[in-house]
Amino acid sequence: MGTIQRAVASVLLGMLVAAPAAAEVTVLTAARIHTMDAARPRATAMAFDDTGRILALGDTAELRQRYPDARRLDVGDATVIPGLIDAHGHVSGLGMTHLTADLVGTRSKEAVLQRLREFAASLPDDAWLVGRGWDQNDWPEKRFPAAADLDAAFPDRPVWLERVDGHAGWANSAALRAVKRDLAGDWQPDGGRIERDAKGQPTGILVDAAMALVEDARPPLDAATAERALALGMGDAVKHGLTGVHDAGIPFAELERYRRLADRGEMPLRVTAMAAGDGDALAKLCRDGLYRHPSGRLQMRTVKLYADGALGSRGAALLADYSDDHGNRGLMLTSPADLLRIAVKAKGCGVQVATHAIGDRGNHEVLQAYAKALGADASGDHRWRIEHAQVLAADDLPRLAQLHVIASMQPTHATSDMPWAEERIGPRRIVGAYAWRQLRDSGARLAFGSDFPVESVDPRLGLYAAATRTDVEGKPVGGWMPQEKLTTFEALRAFTLDAAYAGFAENEVGSLAAGKRADFVVVAGDPLALDPSTLASLTVQATYVDGKAVYRED
Numbered sequence: 001m002g003t004i005q006r007a008v009a010s011v012l013l014g015m016l017v018a019a020p021a022a023a024e025v026t027v028l029t030a031a032r033i034h035t036m037d038a039a040r041p042r043a044t045a046m047a048f049d050d051t052g053r054i055l056a057l058g059d060t061a062e063l064r065q066r067y068p069d070a071r072r073l074d075v076g077d078a079t080v081i082p083g084l085i086d087a088h089g090h091v092s093g094l095g096m097t098h099l100t101a102d103l104v105g106t107r108s109k110e111a112v113l114q115r116l117r118e119f120a121a122s123l124p125d126d127a128w129l130v131g132r133g134w135d136q137n138d139w140p141e142k143r144f145p146a147a148a149d150l151d152a153a154f155p156d157r158p159v160w161l162e163r164v165d166g167h168a169g170w171a172n173s174a175a176l177r178a179v180k181r182d183l184a185g186d187w188q189p190d191g192g193r194i195e196r197d198a199k200g201q202p203t204g205i206l207v208d209a210a211m212a213l214v215e216d217a218r219p220p221l222d223a224a225t226a227e228r229a230l231a232l233g234m235g236d237a238v239k240h241g242l243t244g245v246h247d248a249g250i251p252f253a254e255l256e257r258y259r260r261l262a263d264r265g266e267m268p269l270r271v272t273a274m275a276a277g278d279g280d281a282l283a284k285l286c287r288d289g290l291y292r293h294p295s296g297r298l299q300m301r302t303v304k305l306y307a308d309g310a311l312g313s314r315g316a317a318l319l320a321d322y323s324d325d326h327g328n329r330g331l332m333l334t335s336p337a338d339l340l341r342i343a344v345k346a347k348g349c350g351v352q353v354a355t356h357a358i359g360d361r362g363n364h365e366v367l368q369a370y371a372k373a374l375g376a377d378a379s380g381d382h383r384w385r386i387e388h389a390q391v392l393a394a395d396d397l398p399r400l401a402q403l404h405v406i407a408s409m410q411p412t413h414a415t416s417d418m419p420w421a422e423e424r425i426g427p428r429r430i431v432g433a434y435a436w437r438q439l440r441d442s443g444a445r446l447a448f449g450s451d452f453p454v455e456s457v458d459p460r461l462g463l464y465a466a467a468t469r470t471d472v473e474g475k476p477v478g479g480w481m482p483q484e485k486l487t488t489f490e491a492l493r494a495f496t497l498d499a500a501y502a503g504f505a506e507n508e509v510g511s512l513a514a515g516k517r518a519d520f521v522v523v524a525g526d527p528l529a530l531d532p533s534t535l536a537s538l539t540v541q542a543t544y545v546d547g548k549a550v551y552r553e554d
Contacts, residue, residue, distance in 0.1 A: 023049035025070040026547065029060045032526060033080040036497045036511035046080070048518035052546025056514050078541055079526045081492065082511050083243025083269075083519030084459045085499035087408050088387055088449035091247050091271065092254065093132075093166070094236055095229030097453050101131030104164060104453075108139050109149050112161070117153060128218055129154060132162040132453065134170065137312060137420050144195060147173045147204030160214050165454050167310035169211045171204045178217040189213070191333040193315070208309040208331050227257045234268055238551040240458045241540040243519040244270040246408075246449065246503055248354070248387060249304035252280040255291070258298050267297040268550040270519070272503040274304035274354055277334075278342045286349035296517070296546075301504060302352040304387070305342060306333040308362030311390065311417060311424055316359030319393060323426035329361070336365045343373035347382075352504070354385040354408065360393045360429060367399050378403045385447070385502060388413070389439070391425060392432040401443035406502050408447045409436060411465035411491070412455040418471075418480040430481070436466060437484045447502035448494035459495050460538050466491035467532035474533060488532055518547035 025047055033043040035057060045063040047055040047070060056063060064070070097104075101119040106112045112134055120129050136144055150159050150172035158175035162168070176183060183194055183202040192209030194202050206214060221229075237245055247254075250273050261267050275281030282303045285291065290301040309315020309331045314322055317330040334342075339355065346353045353370070357363040366386055374382060385406040390413065400407055414421075414434035422430045432438070440446055448462055455461070461472070466486045469479030479485055486494075500510025509519050524539035543551040 023051060025049050025055065025067045026073050027063050027067050027070040028073040028075065028080065030075045030080045030522070031077045033057065033512065034082075034492075034528060035513060036082050036493060037513040039513070043512075046512060046518075046520075048547045050547065052518050052548065054512060054514055054516050054518050057512060075522050075541070078522045078524055080512075080520050080522055081527065082496040083509060083521055083543070083545065084241045084495045085244035085246070085503070085510065086237070086242050086449040086452070086457070086459060086495075087246045087447035087499040087502050088248045088410060089237075089245045089452045089457065090166075090249075091233035091237070091245060092226065092229045092250070093233070094453045094457055095231065095233035097132065098232050099225065099229060101129065101161075102133055103131050103161060104133035106134055106138070109145055113150070113153050116150075116159070120154070120157065125157075127157075128175070129157050129159045130161070130218070132166070133164050134161055135164045135312065142420075144168075144203070144205045145170055147171060147176060147202075150204070158218075160218065162211075163313055165310040165312050167315050168205060168207045168313040169214060171206065171214050173204070175214055175217070176202055176204065179213050180217065181213065183213070191331055193331060207313050208315045208333055223257075226254075227261065230254075230257055230261060231266065234271075236457050238268050238543045238545075239540070240460070241521040241523070241543055242269060242457070242459060243521070243543060243545050243550075244272065244499070244503070244505075244509060246272045246302075246499070247274060248356075248451075249274050249276040250281065251276050252284055255281055255300055259293060262293045262295050262298045265295070267295070269545055270297050270505075270509065271299075272302070272505070273298065273300045274302040275300060275351075277303070277305060278338075278345070282346070282349075282351065285351050286345070290350065296508070299503075302354050303342065303346050305339065305353065305355040307339060307355050307357040307366050308332055308359050311358055311421065314424070316391065317361040317365070318359045318391075318425065318429075319361045319364065322424055324423045330359050332362070332365065336369060339365060339369040340372055343369050347373050347377075352383055352385070354387050356387045358388050358390045360391045360396070360432070363389060363392050364396050367396055367403065367405070370403055370405060371399075374403065380404070383502060383504065388451075390433060391429060392435060394432055397432055397435060397438055398442050400439060406445050406447050407439045408449065408502060409434075409439075410449050410451045410455060411436070411462045412450060414469065414480070414484075415465045415471050416455060434481070435484055436486055440486065440490065445498050445501065446490075446494040447499045448491065449499070460536050460540075462495065463488065463491045463527065464532065464536040466494070467535060472536055488528055488530075488535065492527060518544060520544050
């Protein structure tokens with residue numbers, strides 16, 4: 001072989017060695033695939049490559065013929081649906097339920113104390129006893145508890161217990177003593193309330209911004225525990241069929257924890273994180289631009305604000321007095337002027353705004369701020385959101401569609417709150433509360449979530465609540481305010497394609513179509529054919545992200 005021939009052979013050999021291997025293809029087959037793609041709503045087969053990109057959908061024979069050498073994945077009589085996305089959750093908070101006392105479901109103060117004693121048995125003597133999940137509305141007396149209720153069992157160990165909604169806290173006397181400020185008197189912190197007795201002494205209940213007084217007195221969480229909480233929370237999510245979560249409000253330090261997990265390939269699902277208020281994370285977005293991790297598993301392009309508190313703790317801001325608490329109209333956690341200021345700032349940075357608003361005044365002030373900040377751009381593709389949109393005045397309900405504002409709502413809030421919600425706001429205002437059907441029919445887009453750990457992370461409970469308006473026992477018969485029910489398809493769309501849209505990700509996820517990511521869930525039955533009353537018990541057999549199983553049923 002001559003010199004030239006050897007050179008050519010060497011080049012060809014180098015090209016062969018350097019040429020990338022053909023991507024391995026998997027053809028998944030199922031009894032049915034609901035794609036949520038209007039162009040092809042149903043299929044029985046889906047092909048995707050080992051990068052996690054969908055290649056094609058069709059019938060089984062067609063795709064097996066097109067990809068004869070593909071790996072085969074047959075899920076039998078199961079149904080495949082797009083990966084479910086929780087549009088409003090708190091991943092760290094969910095993870096921390098494994099690391100603190102879980103008080104969810106306690107039906108009395110005595111039941112709370114029993115769980116606390118059991119949990120405290122394994123704590124170091126000098127550690128704070130921290131828990132979450134109590135709800136006085138579930139107790140016989142339906143009244144806020146007091147520090148004295150904890151003091152007999154825990155006279156020396158500080159105890160700090162968040163209410164189920166995270167908008168009120170219950171402290172014992174040791175925890176109150178740790179606060180570096182006298183809590184007695186008649187002063188109140190901005191955006192918060194210290195409950196006091198007739199003598200002006202704190203009772204042990206702190207609402208909304210007042211909670212920070214105790215939170216700041218607690219020993220800080222160490223970095224390893226904080227990172228572990230994220231891992232535990234994401235693990236819980238994928239077990240229930242979630243392939244994506246919108247984490248509703250985190251500081252820059254939390255984004256850095258996520259980034260480290262993403263760098264190590266330890267994020268089993270996609271997280272769309274929101275910057276917590278006008279803080280360090282928003283400053284970074286304005287300085288460096290919108291954030292997206294190379295893995296595609298993490299992004300931040302949104303700021304989360306709080307307009308008001310919660311209905312259960314009577315902190316939601318109302319236009320008139322609470323029906324069961326004369327003289328109380330709740331709390332604005334952020335002033336209307338500051339809502340407008342931050343919204344204008346975010347718009348200038350190209351950052352999406354998502355604002356917690358529960359009461360009719362809270363929602364009104366957010367809509368006012370959005371309208372002023374967006375101006376002529378209100379009809380554009382801004383995708384600003386109201387988180388919860390729980391109680392809307394009749395004049396404000398149609399404004400979400402008019403301003404192109406997304407209603408980011410949580411179906412299980414309605415079924416949890418229905419025993420007492422009308423007592424709080426009366427028969428007139430309740431008509432505009434938890435109004436999914438009215439909002440959807442007005443033209444507003446719904447993105448559904450759970451607000452976990454306030455509610456269960458399980459999206460099947462959200463689908464069930466949206467389609468039935470009943471609790472898990474099927475009560476009340478026919479559903480609470482049944483005119484607000486959605487179809488199962490509408491509810492599923494709010495947990496898939498519309499949740500993806502709310503996170504600017506509908507071109508990647510939310511439906512199953514060629515070119516999108518292979519994020520999908522395998523369920524035992526057909527959710528669109530089942531009686532809605534059975535949706536809560538639908539079995540999740542497997543959860544896939546980028547075509548890889550991140551959860552399989554044992």
